[in-house]
Amino acid sequence: MSKMIDLSKEADEFLKKIEELSGEKITSCIQCGICSGSCPMINEMDLTPAQIMLMTLLGQKEELLKSKSIWICASCYTCTVRCPRELDLSKVAEALRQVKLRLSIDRIDINKMDKADLEELPPIALVSAFRKFTG
Amino acid sequence: MVKKDIMEEIAKANKSVIKGVDKKDIEHWATIYIMGKAYRVPADLTIMQAMEYAGYKFIRSCGCRAGFCGACSTIYRLKGDYKLQTAMACQTRVEDGMYLVQLPFSPAEKPIYDIDTVEYEENSFLKYFPEIARCVSCNTCTKACPQDLEVMDFIQAALRGDFKKVAELSFDCIQCGLCAIRCPAEIVQYNVAQFGRIMYGKYGFKENEFLEKRVTEIKEGKFDKEFKRLLSLSGNKIVDVYKKQQATKSKYLKKGGKK
Amino acid sequence: MKIPYYPGCTLKTKAKNFERSSIAVAEMLGVELVELPKWNCCGVVHSLTSDDLIHHLAPIRNLVRVQEMNEEKLVEDEFRLVTLCSMCYNTLKRSNLRFIENYEEREKINSIMEREEDYKGNVKVVHFLEILRDIGYDKISDKIKKPLDKLKIAVYYGCNLLRPKEVGIDDPENPDILETLFESLGAEVTLFPYKKMCCGSYQTVLDKESVADLTYNILSNAKEHHAEIVVTSCPLCAFNLDNRQEIVRSKHSEFKAIPVVYFSQLMALAFGLNIEICGFDSNYISALPLLKKKGYLKNK
Known part of the structure; x- marks a missing residue:
């Protein structure tokens, strides 16, 4: 006897949107967990990369968009080179971040940044952080 | 009655441009659309004169009338052209089918800095204008500049702390704000440039x-x-x-x- | 040999010593790095969403400059663009690949750039380490004046030099390009399992504590394998591993600072270049006490 999971229309649409933005076929994830085992930021994460993949598959938009993990990902591509299904998880994380950023919900408030940090940080850090954390 | 007087005044003021030409002798007319309403105006007027001709009285968006003060920023589109154009109203002649509006003011944030205590360092720009790190090099600012400045290039120079280049490339900036209005990264380019020029003038420029x-x-x-x-x-x-x-x-x- | 060169923002500001030493090293090997006459920030991180084109404008504009340099005869039929920074390398190269492969998107980018000459897709982005590899390590060995044989060096790759596969300059899981380089300079390169583990990258802006934790793990690993100095090829890795040691030391009192330098700084030292060109005094943790102890600064 087989059981089928029926996605709601909304969940299905979210999955499609992330697949489109990331260009990755999320349904091909086999949940092997290599991504989670490889992630250097895992200690800081509330959802593991593998969980993110599964929850995206199930269209769990709200939980994903409020998770810390999508912002903790540093786009180091370690999972990307190791995924046996050749999925690029960094693109999935970017797609999830973009869903929020495109609604004008920034992760970092540039106005409130510490002046001493601005003086110390090299441009390479500021440019990349603003690209990842502001829309 | 008052209105007629004003119009006569304006007609007089425009004499400098349409010198020696009487209204009945004007051969060329243009139709422009000011905030959506069509007006027929002599074709050789500037946008500013044409608006006055049409009955507008400037209490903002008008200053020196000579292309220096940067108060009369205008945006417009031409009939049949998708491009959004920018201009100084006192320096640009009307064209037939121009849809235009004046920008009375460009909202901009200018950080407070004390030039006697600011460090003349490579990260000084980023300290006061961190948003310049959001520049995507789209070049929209350069395209918008009525002074034909290389705006994107001086923002890029600011990002790498090159005061000299910022000062030189932005020297003719009239602070009209058209770049800041168009920027997708929400940078206020002209304030960045002013900071660069002031700092270069104080610390970088060799005294003669x-x-x-x-x-x-x-x-x-x-x-x-x-x-x-x-x-x-x-x-x-x-x-x-x-x-x-x-x-x-x-x-x-x-x-x-x-x- | 003249090659178009893209410096990137950080090498012009916080890491001038990296640029200065690299240019001097290149010169010693007969390579003139000709800076693009005009360039803009590459954006540092490659834009990863399929529908976003605007963030590729920045890298592609820089590639157009290489075409212009050839037209203006600033270089002779040289379409390689050299970078010194791993992140610039990654961003420029990935955008380049995307628009070489996708003609339709390239046309779109060209039309958005409008005032710019069209990008023809003929530029090749390379990292300076690849140029060194092409020159040949025996030729590099020939230039040595002060062999690095008194130093135990850990080489750190970080992410953007190796990953993803299509842009990596070496095997993403088992690279040895830096090891080979430093062995050819006479150094003892230590085992360093964490050599390609991420330093936290741009998280250093939002969460310096967690970056300091990664720095602690990475550097402790290097020290466990008896490294005395860490070499990197990315200005952001260099910042995180070097400057974030301040936080590491406040959290772990037993942690002893270890210098983190750019590969070109030690190359300049090995080539016997002036100590000012090496620029060790601009790093946060100075390598000078170590180098003095090892007798590299005797003549000063």
């Missing part, structure tokens, strides 16, 4: 040795006698001296600066 020499000469009293003489002259005499000096100067300049 002749200036120092002349200041010493003045202090040592080299010109005291001449000053005394000038101050003792009557008004008319001073005018004469001035005219004479100007004549010598123009002769000198004609010779290409050679004595």
Whole structure:
């Protein structure tokens, strides 16, 4: 006897949107967990990369968009080179971040940044952080 | 009645542009759309004059009328063209089918800095204008600049702390704000540029040795006698001296600066 | 040999010593790095969403400059663009690949750039380490004046030099390009399992504590394998591993600072270049006490 999971229309649409933005076929994830085992930021994460993949598959938009993990990902591509299904998880994380950023919900408030940090940080850090954390 | 007087005043003011041409002799007319409403105006007026011709009275968005103050930023589109154009209303002639609106003001944030205490360092721009790190190099600012400045390039120079380049590339900025209005990264380019010029002027610019020499000469009293003489002259005499000096100067300049 | 060179923002500001030493090293090997006459920030991180084109404008504009340099005869038929920074390398190269492969998107980018000459897709982005590899390590060995044989060096790759596969300059899981380089300079390169583990990258802006934790793990690993100095090829890795040691030391009192330098700084030292060109005094943790102890600064 087989059981089928029926996605709601909304969940299905979210999955499609992330697949489109990331260009990755999320349904091909086999949940092997290599991504989670490889992630250097895992200690800081509330959802593991593998969980993110599964929850995206199930269209769990709200939980994903409020998770810390999508912002903790540093786009180091370690999972990307190791995924046996050749999925690029960094693109999935970017797609999830973009869903929020495109609604004008920034992760970092540039106005409130510490002046001493601005003086110390090299441009390479500021440019990349603003690209990842502001829309 | 009052309105008619104003119109006559404006017609008079426009004489400088449509010199010697009577209204009935105007052959070329253009139709422009100001905030959606069509007006027929003489084709050789500037946007600013044309708006006045159409009955608008400027209390904002108008300053020097000579392309220097940057108050009359205008955005427009031409019929059949998808491009959004930018211009200074006092410097641009109307074109047929122009849809336009004046920007009375460009909202902009200017950080407070004390130039006596600001560090003249590579990260100084980022400290006061961190948003420049959001520049995506789209070049929209450069395209919007009515002064044809390379706006994107001086923002990029600011990002790498190159005060000299910022000052040089932005030298002719009139702070009209059109770049800031168009920027997708929400940078206020003209305030960044002003900071760059002020800082370069104070810390980066090498003082001219002749200036120092002349200041010493003045202090040592080299010109005291001449000053005394000038101050003792009557008004008319001073005018004469001035005219004479100007004549010598123009002769000198004609010779290409050679004595 | 003249090659177009893209410096990137950080090498012009916070890491001038990296640039200075690299240019001097290149010169010693007969390579003139000709800076693009005009360039803009590459954006540092490659834009990863499929529908976003605007963030590729920045890298592609820089590639157009290489075409212009060839037209203006600033270089002779040289379409390689050299970078010194791993992140610039990654961003420029990935955008380049995307628009070489996708003609339709390239046309779109060209039309958005409008005033710019069209990008023809003929530029090749390379990292300076690849140029060194092409020159040949025996030729590099020939230039040595002060062999690095008194130093135990850990080489750190970080992410953007190796990953993803299509842009990596070496095997993403088992690279050895830096090891080979430093062995050819006479150094003892230590085992360093964490050599390609991420330093936290741009998280250093939002969460310096977690970056300091990663720095602690990475550097402790290097020290466990008896490294005395760490070499990197990315200015952001260099910042995180070097400057974030301040936080590491406040959290772990037993942690002893270890210098983190750019590969070109040690190359300049090995080539016997002036110590000012090496620029060790601009790093946060100075390598000078170590180098002095090892006798590299005797003549100063």
